[in-house]
Structures are given as C-alpha cells and as structure tokens.
Amino acid sequence: MARANGKLNGFAGGKPARYSALGLVRHGVVHGEWPRVWRQHELKSSYDVVIVGAGVHGLATAYYLALNHGVRRIAVVDRGYVGGGNSGRNTAIVRSNYLTPEGVRFYDRSVDLYEHLSADLNFNVMFSQRGHLTLAHSDASLRTMAWRAEVNKLEGIDSSVIGPEEIRKIVPYLDTSEHTRYPVLGALYHPPGGTIRHDAVNWGYARGADARGVEIHQQTEVLGIETAGGKVTGVRTDRGHISTPVVVNCTAGHATLLSDMVGVRMPVITHPLQAAVTEPVKVFLDAVVVSGTLHVYVSQTDRGELVFGASTDPYASYSMRGSLEFTEELAGHVLELMPAISKMRLLRQWAGLCDMTPDFSPIMGVTPVEGFLVDVGWGTYGFKAGPVAGETMAELIATGRTPEMIAPFDLARFAEGRLVGEKGAASVGH
C-alpha cells in the first residue's frame, strides 16, 4: 500500500473539517482535498468493546457509546466495507407507524433522532419525510390499518386511514378505480414517514464515531469468539487476535453464524430480501407507496429512479444472487397499482440477507454468555431503527442495565412465550 501512511491516513489536526456550503466553495476554488471520512488503523491487541458489523446498527452503537458515554477503546470490525451489508442495500424507508405500543414508541424515537441526524453528524443524510402510504385492498387489511392508526395516535404519531379520493391526490398515478383485481379501498397514511440516503447514514455515523475515537476496521472478519468461565474474553479475526470483555453482534443476516461461535442459540432464519431500481425518469411520485397484499413497495429517489422492494424470498438462503421471479412478480404487481409505467425499465436488482425472527421484532440485549450482546433480528425493517438501537445498546453496554425501551425485545422471550405482537400486522416488511 504505497500511500497508506501520510496523506491517506489521519486528519491533519486530529479533527474532521466541518462540511458546509461555504466549505464546498472553498474546496472548489483552491482544489484542496477534504480529509478522510474515517481513518485507517492497525488492529490493536485489545479493546474495551468490539462491535461486529459496520452496518448502521454497529456504527450507531459505537457512535453513541463514544458520544453519550465517553467510551473510547471501541473497535467496529467488518469483513467487508462500511455499510456493505443490509445497511447498504436497503430501500431506506423510515417510519414509525407500527402496531404495538412498544414498537411504535421505539421506532418513533428513531424517527426523532433521524430528524436531527444531518445536523448532529454534520453530514446530510437527506431524510425526506415525503409521506408513507400503506394501501388496503380488503376490509381485513383496512381493519389492520385502522388498528395501527389507533395505536399510533395514542402514541402521538401522525397516522390515519384515508380513502381512495385522498389517495388519488397524493399518488395520481395509482389506479384507484373500483374494478381492478385488488381495488384500493383505503390506506394508512403516515406523513412523517419517508426515505433517507442510507449510505449517508452509514458514512455519517462512521465519520462521527471515528471523530470520537472509535476505530473502524474494514476487511476484518471475525472467525471465532473466545470465552472463559461463561464470559467473553476475546475475538479471533483474520487480521489477528483481540482481547475484549464485550462483543456486540450486529451482523444481521449472519447473526446466527456469529452467535454459534459462543453457542448462543437464536430463533433467527436468514432469508434473502431483494430490491431493484429502474432507470431514472422525471419525478412523478412523491410519497412512498406500499401494498402488503401485492407484496410490493415503491418510492422515487431524487435522482429519478424508482426503488422497489418486496417480501423476502420464500426460502432460507445465504445467496445474494437474486432471482428472476422476484422481478417478474414485482413488475406485475407494480403495474397493477400503476398501469401507466409499463415502459419504465428495471436497471438493477440485488439482495441482502435478512435475519428473520418469529415475531417480526428484533432481539436486543444480553445473552446467556456474559459480555456477548446481540442487536439482531432486524429482518426487513431494521434500517429505520439504527439510531434508537445504537442509542439503547450503547446505554446497555455502558451501564449494564437494559433500557426499558428495549426490554420487550430480549432473547429470553421466545423460551418464555412472550412474543411481541408485530406479527399481528405483518404486511410487506421494510
């Protein structure tokens, strides 16, 4: 690595330059280079906390650990690049209109954090609160929407059921006529919901964490976790050994593989979840539109592409190759909703690996192995939870006490039969 040290490594004055419009102009004029977003480090032989997975969960946890609790000797290790897991391949929908009060409160805190994240991180994460519509095509789903709206309102969330007339105004391209195969009977409308630039969130957290002393190690794979007397003592990586009393599993689709290293069983199945984008066209769709019945959701980015998501693949797999039938079903269903866009073209499809739990809720907190913590089970919907999960996991790690907000999501709930009721309204997840 020719220039590994010197220019590419480290901030000039130990502090990141602030980003601003003025800064852009200055850099444009003098052609100065911006400092690195995060630095490269040699792997140390010990850390206070090792976080496995440089996705939004791992990075946010590191960030809040450093920011809120002053913990310094933190390593975030990832076998790939920052945000290369689901955090870099998700459709970036953020909302808080969940079904259970505990779910709603939790995600609402995340939306709060997201609303100020650009300013907090000094990195524009482009949170676009463009409104989120979940369509109901049957009276059963209309009932579930109403249920969600009622719970949401009780928790102070802007969420209500609206009819076809109003839906048409928000999404003119939607076919709201009565004689479609799946007529649109109404929708759950959630104005603060929207999309975000997922990569920016990952990079922003990484940059913020780095600025507070967190070491981010890309291309560093965890191969084993060592324990003694039921306690974590260290981590074996492909770049060497690390001693540490605390390991946090933030590996999403690989969650069980990591937990298996310490013999912690988890009710997680890894299912691929696919997504796709079209070529760009001039913006014609503002809100995020979701149809659970048709297993599809769509939003249009500011660049003009439509971003599509759907349900997870029907069988467990670690394959990210993707499938043709996903795109076929997706397109068929999108055209049932918006028949006029048949001439748009699908540009790229991809997949991520989702850690699915039986109750569509995460698994957060301690495990039977002391020092081994988990923040997994984020399935198809965990990007929006990054900030709040990071904040609460950091509190748990720093204080040793499980914050009330995440108590319902403990691992023990499965053996004790206390499942969280998000499954009750599980539609197409995201």
Added chain:
Amino acid sequence: MADLAVPVARSPIRPVGPAAVIDGWEHATGAAARGGLRLCDLSHLAKVTVRAPADGATAAALVATHGKAVRDAGARRLVIGSGPGEWLVLAPQGEGPALLADIEARVAGTGEFVSVVELTHGRALMRLSGTDAVTGVLAKLCAVNLSDKATPDGTALRTSVAAVVTDVVRDDVDSERSYLLHCERSSGQYLFDALLDAGGDHGIEPYGASHKDW
C-alpha cells in the same frame, strides 16, 4: 328464469356463442375448424379419482402408472396416473355413477386401502388442440418442457398452468397435437380465459364438442 322442472347441469365455464342443453348438460355448440388452434370445454365428462397404494393390486388393475395416461374400456375412458398412488379416470358425460361403481367393484377384492371419489362436478376440464402453435401457446403459461422428447403423447403431469394447479395430459387425437387440462372447478373460467388470451394472436377459437366426442 329457466324452466326449473328438470335439473340442468352447467360447467364452470360459460359457453361462448350458441349453447343448448343436451342430455341434462348445457353445452356450447359452436364449431371450430380442425387444424386450427382451438379450445373446448369438456367439464361435463365424468371424473373419478382413485387413491390407493402406488404399486399394489389396484394400481395393476388401473394400468396407468404415475405420469402416463392410457385409454381403457375400448377408448371410452381415459385412465390418468395423476400422482403417486393417485389416478384420475375420465368417461363420457353422464357415466359418473357407473364409473364409480365399476371402479369400486374392480378394487373391492384387493384388500388395499382405497378411496374412490367422484369429482365430475368438482373439476373443470378442457382440451386445447391444433397445430404446432398449441405447444407455443401452452408454453406461455406452463413451465414444463412440452417437446415430443420430454413429454410425448400419453404423458400426464400435474404442474402450474397460468398459476393454477393443473393436470396436463398430452392426448393427441388422430395424430393431431392435443392437451387435456384439468383443474379445480372454480378456477375453470379463469384458466379457459387465460388460454384464450394466450392463444389470441394465433387466432384461437373456442368451440363446443359434441358431448359424446372427446
């Protein structure tokens, strides 16, 4: 309202064009030229399913093995090996009860655990025939290889056709390519329409078979 004195049986597929009641069943009576691509509702045929051990005496008595269809009773019946230990027997209109009784008699002595259920009214049946285009049209809706090599005349298989679970039987008539398609009754109209749509550019024509001719 129709004359209700005499019960009339109706197919799940509504007749296209002229129709008449023949021996208690309502039939489409339109014709289509042989040689062209055409589709005909045969839901009036008698249908019986048999479940029995796949390799026992019942199986031997029914002749057809899973995946094959064979003519029986002087070609009046078609015995279809529709699944492992599962048969579908077709017979002319109105012969359901007789067919049921006949099969029950045939399997009675085997001592095997056998179920014989008449499903004449529970399934839709149609025939798609014509020139080479037949394969092309069916290949729009069915993922199974329809080539002569893979599925020659006399092949029976169950698969998905237009997203409906369907028994597909290659049953050529007078060396003209032909397929019988058999599915659960309430999806019959949908499947029929899907085939008409798929065959549209090849000028597919619906027609009514004489109820004795299938």
Added chain:
Amino acid sequence: MMRIPCPYCGPRNASEFAYRGESKARPPVATATPEAWRAYLYDHDNPEGWVREGWYHRAGCRRFLRVERHTQTNEIRSVEPAARP
C-alpha cells in the same frame, strides 16, 4: 430459479413447491418442557451450508419431501419422502 428434483415428478421449478423450513423432530407432547417445546417452535440451525429441510410439492404430486440443500449455492444433493422412519 432453483430446480428441485422431485422423486415423483422429476425436476421442477422451485415455485411449484412450498418451503416448510428445517426438518425438526417434534418433542413428546406429554413430557416436553416449555424450553424444549419452544426450541421446537422457534429455534433453527440456520447454517451457511448444508441443511435438511421440508418442501411440499404443492403444484405437483402433493408429497412432502425432505431435501438436503446448500444454503449458499442452493445446490441440492438429496431428496426423499418426508415420512419419518
């Protein structure tokens, strides 16, 4: 699309089959502890590698099958009827 070699019907598209998940033994009802029962309900090996799992040939022979499949390559190395011996 993955193809599953059905022992009864021959190779067919996976879309004809319903996925039933990892094959697991049902604990004896009379004596099962909550832990054992809920492990049966919720626990999975979820390996990145070979797994034995159930599939139902819904659009074909309607047999339940036990399939050995590699969860990374989706390669299938054995298929047999699901009946427990």
Added chain:
Amino acid sequence: MTATVHPGVGTRRLSEQPGEVLDRRAPLSFSWDGRSYQAYRGDTIVSGLLANGVSVFSRSFKYHRPRGVLSASFLDPGCTVQVGDEPNVRGAHRRLEPGMAVAPQNVWPSLRYDAKSANQLVGRFLGAGFYYKTFMKPERLWPAYEQVLKRFATGGRVSPETPHGFYDKRYAHPDVLVAGGGPAGMAAALAAAEAGAEVLLVEEEYDLGGHLRWGDGAERAVLAELVAAVAAAPGIEVLTNSVVTGRYDDNWIAVLQRRHPDRVGGGFGPAGSPVIERLVKARAGALVVAAGLVERPYVFEGNDRPGVMLSSAARRLVNLWAVKPGERAVVLSANAAGDAAAADLERVGVEVARVVDARSGGDVVRALGARNGTLSGVELGDGTKLDCDLLVTAVGWTAPTSLLNMAGDKPVYEPRAARFLPGGRLPGNVYVTGGIAGDGTLEELMAHARAIGETAARGGEAGSAPALRIDPHPALFKGATHGMVDYSEDVSSKDLVAAAAEGYDSIELMKRYTTVTMGPSQGKLETVNAVAILSEATGRSIAETGTTVWRPPYAPISLGALGGRILEPVRHSPMQPWHEAHGARPLVAGQWIRPDHYGDPDAEVATVRNKVGIIDVTPLGKLDLRGPDVPKLLNLLYVNKWSKLAVGSVRYGVMCAEDGVVLDDGVTGRLAEDRWVMSTTSSGAATVWEWAESWLQTEHPDWQVHVTPVTTAYASINIAGPASRELLGRLCGDVDLSGEAFGYMQVRAGTIAGVPGCWMWRIGFTGELSYEIHVPASYGLHVWETLLDSGADLGVGAFGIEAQRIMRLEKGHFIVAQDTDGLTKALGAGLDWLVKADKDDFAGKPELAWQAGEHYQRLVGLQPLDGDIVPPEASQIVAGETRIVGRITSSRRSPTLGRSICLGFVEPDLAAAGTIVTVLLPDRRRIPARVMEHHAHYDPEGVRLRG
C-alpha cells in the same frame, strides 16, 4: 471508392456501403425535437439524425454538457431519447419507424439553449457527493433544497395516459442457449446443433454477425456463410433484437425479446401480433456466453465532447448506416480496430489528419471545444494541436462478463491484455467462447467456439477445449488529463481521485459515493476505467482493487415485459351468473369474488330473521376424509374430542397451530361409517388441507386416511330463517326434515330439486333455524334458482356476506383472523370450554396447557351504553389517558336489536360481565361500553337455532 453525400436524404449520408443495413428504397420521415427529418428503413434514431447533420442528442446529468455519439450502440450514454410516451429509448440502437416522434429528454428549456448548463460554471463546486456536505442547516430548509435537487433528476417522462400494453412471456427448454450472435456464437450454435442439440441463439442487435457486420470484405464473406448455415441448420432458433438479461440458479435464463420491425408480427407471431416485448424464460441445459468485447473509452479532458467517439462507433456508422461521422479526423489507435477505423474513414472521404499510435507512445491530452461544446480540435501528447471535428479512440476492450458473474464467476485482471477476463469459476453448465474468452484469428476463435458448442451439447467439461491465447495490449485507461469516466452519471476522474482521498477508497465505496457505474449502462463502458483510476490513486494494483458486483439484468427490461400478462387466478361459485345479474356488490376475498350484498344488507337480515334467506357459501372449505384412522386425525388437528361422533352427526371444532394460536374453525360431519366431511373457513381451506397432509405424510404415514378437497365439487347454500324448513321441504322429498328426525348438528344425504347426491347439515352461523345444503356443483345454479322460485310466497331472498356478518355478530360467533390475531391462542378466544386438555395429543396442546397460567386478553361481547354509537372496528379500549387495555375486533349496528353490538379483546381483569370499559373512538371521543355475559347478543340460548 469515392464517397459522396447522398443528395436526397441527409447531408452526411454516404453512398451505398457494401455492408449497410439500409433499405434505400424505403425512405421514412420522423420528427426530432418537433422538426421533421428523412431517413431510411434500417437507420437507428441516431444514424438517421447524424445523416441529417444533427450531432447533439442530450445534455449530461449534472453539468448539462452537450452529448453526442460515443459507441453508436445500445450502450451509448449520450443517445438516450424520448420516443412518444416511452422514456429512455436507446437512440443509437432503436430503429427508426415511419412517423416516430423523437425528443431529447434531459434538456431545459431546449437542447440548444439549456439553462441548467450554467451548472458547468458552478460544476467545480459540485464535485461528487457535494450534497452530503451541505444543506444540513437550517434543518427546516432541507425540504425546499430537496425539491430543487429533484428537478435535476435525469431521464425521460412517463405519462399517466400510457395504456398497459400487451407484453408476453413464454418458457423455453433449449439444450444449449447461446448468448451472442457474433461469429463465435454462431459457430458454437452450429456445432451444438450438429451434435443434436436444440439451440436458442440470442443476439442483442437487429442482425446476427457481431463485429463481422462492420468488418471488411473477407469478414462479410464469413458472415454470409455463417448466416446461411444458421438459417439452414435444423434445431437452431434465432432471436435477434433480443438480449440475454440474466443467468439465475440452475441455468434459468432470462431473454428479453424485443420487437423486430423486419419480422412477421414483429417476430412474435402471426402478422398483426400486438406483442410489444416478450420475456422468454429458458431452462437451458447449457449456456454458452459468446458476448464478444465492448470497446472502452479513454479518459482525458474533453472526452465527452460530441465528435469524440470509439473506433467501433466510427466503423459502425460508416459501414452499417453509411453515415459520415466527421469531415476531418484524428484517430488514437492502440490496436487493429483503430487502424481499421482509420482506413474506413479514409475510404469514405473523411480527411484523417493524424493516426496517433498509442503503441509507440502517442497520446491525446485533451479534446478542444467549439463554443457550442462540440469538438473543434485535439491537443496531442507532444503538444501538437490539430483541428478536427472527429476524434476516434481505440484504446482497448472490456469483457462483458456480467452473465458469467451471475453464474458465480469472478473476473480476473490480466495486465498483459489490460482487461479483465473470465475467472474460470463456472458451474459445469456454463461455457465461454469468442472474444470474451480470449484472442485469436477469426478462424481460431471460431474453432474454439465450435469445440465449445459441441462440448456444451454433450454436457462435457469446458476445459476439454484448448484455451484461447491472450494477446498483449497496451494499458490505456486515463491519459495525462482528467476527463469523464461515467458519461451518464457525469462523474469525472477528478471526482474519483477526490473520493479516494476522502476515504471512499474501495471500489464499492467509491461507486456509492460518486455514483460511478450506477447509471443506465451499469459500468459496461466505465467500470474498468474507474477501477484503474482508483488503483492509481491508492497504489493498489488493478487486480487487488477488483470490480464492483455485476448484477442482472444485463440490459434493462421494461416493467411491462417483466410483468407480462396479469395471471391472477380468480375463483367463482356456480351461482356467479345469478349474482352478477342481480346486482351483487363484489367482495374480493383472496382469490374468491363473492357477493357482499345485493343492495340493502339490513333488509337481507330482516328477511332471514323473519322469513327465510339463502346465501351462497360455496367457498367454505370442504375436505372429504376417508379411512379407518380419520378419528385419529381429527383428534390431532382439533382441540376437542372426536372419537365418538356418530354417523349422521356433525360437530364444531377449532384448530390451533403448534404454538397454540388459533388456525381455523369449522364443523366436521360423519356421513357414513368411514366417510367424513370437514368444513373449514373459506380462506383457510388450502391451509387446512396442507396441514392435514403434513401430519399424515410426515408424522403418521402409517395412518389410513385419504384427504380429498371437494370445496368446489359442491355448491354450498345456507337456507336460514324461520321458514327454512318449509322451503327446503318443498324441494326435498326423501329426507324427513322434522326437528325430531333431523335435529340440530346433524347431517343427512338426499335429493334436492331433483338433484341426487346432495347432503345437508343442520347448522348455522346466523342463529336461525337453518340448513346448509351442499349440492353437486354443476347443479348449483339450478338449485339456487329453484329455491328462490319455489319460496317466493315465503318471502325468500338472497343475502350476502355483510348480512351474514351482522347476524353472526348478533350471535357472537368469532371469525378467525378478525376476532383473533397472529398471537391469539385458543383460551384468549374464549374457547376454554372446547379445549380438551385430557386428550393425549393434539396440535398446540402444550401451549394451551401452559396458557391457562398466563396473562392474556380475552375475547368478550361488548355493548356501548349508548346503543346509537357503533365504535369502528379497531377502536382501542383504554384505561387512563393512553394505556391500551383492549380493542374492538368486530362491530355493527344490529338491525334486529336496534343497537350497536361488538366483540372485542379486554385485559383479564376487565373481562367480567358487567364491567364498564372506555372505548376510544377514532374521532377521539371516549365512550363507555359494557362487557356482556355472552359473546352472543341475540338469542344466547340458541332457542331459534334449535327450533
């Protein structure tokens, strides 16, 4: 041969060229940007425009720089145009058709005067990723900024008026599928066919031939031979203007077949075929990838000016479309293709000012521009400046390995050849041949292709054919100056270097930060240059740097083609014609379309309560169960006991899943000693069948039970109301319907309205005396009409689902999945009385045993104190300000009782009869409601039912 501009059509049109694809007898007119032009059949949009002297087709995404031809192929980034209501048409690929209305799309207000091109000035501040560094504060202004950003979205326009056209699909089963119809692909196809294989040969362009089409006389001679041989070979199906878009697991291969104007029916079928595009889904025995090579652009200042193009573009324009690409050219050549381009240009009268030979150190430093942004000259490596309006570059190739990577291969960089090559990690059923695999003379490549084609047909090992050699090629990616790397994303080499310095220094991070390779050509032109530039910036080798992930589709596919015909099965009952004729409002219930009501559900309720009504309940699931072990199965599936059910009786049962959650409910009757019929909910029919089969096949293969679904073998009609016995009696002579002979919860077989083989159950969801009759489905309509006809004097009427829902709620019957949810176990649904914990085993038993000791909400009957208020379903039951202690699951105004009635969940301490709870209405009013003693609000003792 001297070239002249053709007088009639176009100012840059050459005289007839030997390999041209034009039909000079077929001139056509089309419009561009509102003006009318002439071209020939065979022209692409771009060749037609070039022939007319138009050379700028779009403006770039960010800086709005003018863009012209680069590759003159599908991939050409600057040639994307709007055709009618179709956005993003590849103008350098799409053939012109008479009357075509073509428009530029990334311009505002017009192509010639583009206001956004002011961005070019501020461009230096708008480096890649600039938006991440600004607009953070003040937060409240971000939404306004975002609206501005959105206006820069590229691409064409969709129209809300576009009809959902006719897109088709078909399946195919070729033994060998060949991707690419160049010489290698054709040779492989021929060899495979000779070996007896059924071959599908797919070519992205309108004609077979690959690069031979724009080659010299000798190459065209080979082409003619190959084309003739392919046409004559049995067993080869050729699809042109079609592209292999993806290779998926087990050689499931997607081919997009596009309309071909020269073929009958567009290539889709008989003349007049309405098909726009067709998706062919092929399960191929073997895939042979013969995709050739893609020519790579060179990065230097001004490389995106109109007038700078690839050697293959120049050759294609001259030889295929007889278009003169410029008047005075400079050619930068590092290979034979560049030399051939120079020769072609000279041949047709373009002045070739200089051939700059990169093999001996020649270089181009920058392309100079005229005021309008198009090319006016070049500056060479030695400082020379030359005037020219055409700069042709031939600096090397990129292997389009995308399909191979989808199959699991990883491209490997070969420094000697300065390109990535297939990595050889392919599954046994994927083969590679031709230019993508290596170098050689045409003969050598075709020999390799023949060997591969033959091997593929046999299913043999790819390695058995000798490998192609790899020729050296100079490594030319970026020159001495910065230039455009990704033309469609407007990303320059400067952006990439800056991104690397900021730490976005792996190819994946760089891609995401700068969006390089994320545009419409997906990096087929750009990736390798981006990799090379990153490699230089970091000091890591190109091989270490690697490429981004190639993903499907290889070429974009319309949503129409992917969606195809809508195949959404719907199901109808035999009585559907009657429902339609009588104004039933359709209710979509999964696949079933059912009558919700016929206009006035309250009146329908009154008919049932006072007279007699009939409802079509055909979708109710029905399973025919036979065999000696049926009682064992029933005992296992249901929570209650079944061993002692007598012949002629029916019983209600509830099923739970293994987690104790309520799965389904229904009645099962014993028709004969060894014959039972189980009914299920309409939506649960398929699930329960599969559930039963799974127990039988996996846990109890020794049990003798046959399950046959007979849901639609019978038309099911519920005759309900005080006059139901009278009505049924008029049509059924062979069953004694008296209360003594045929009691509640019994089943009988008989003849109804002349139809034998019917059976009838005395049960009912409505709470009235009622008979559920099941008649052979073909006679359903007959029996239905007869019931209405002969009951006219009794006041009989049809009722729909809504009336039934009202009545079942009056009776307090719960509906699975409405009054239960994904976590409701049997006791929560109030089924304590039904669950028989003393049975040895049944599905979900342990959970139900444990549930007794748990805290769970209970389903109760509820009535608002103010009977005029109907709390909407899903209204929450609250304690204090916001604590949720329950919810309304069902509610209606009962026309019978003249008040509102509900079912709902409440916390256990609120479940005692008489408790007053608070219901929060969606309009925020809080109303009191009373917990009732029974779920049933009407006739809780069931007097009417048993009557």
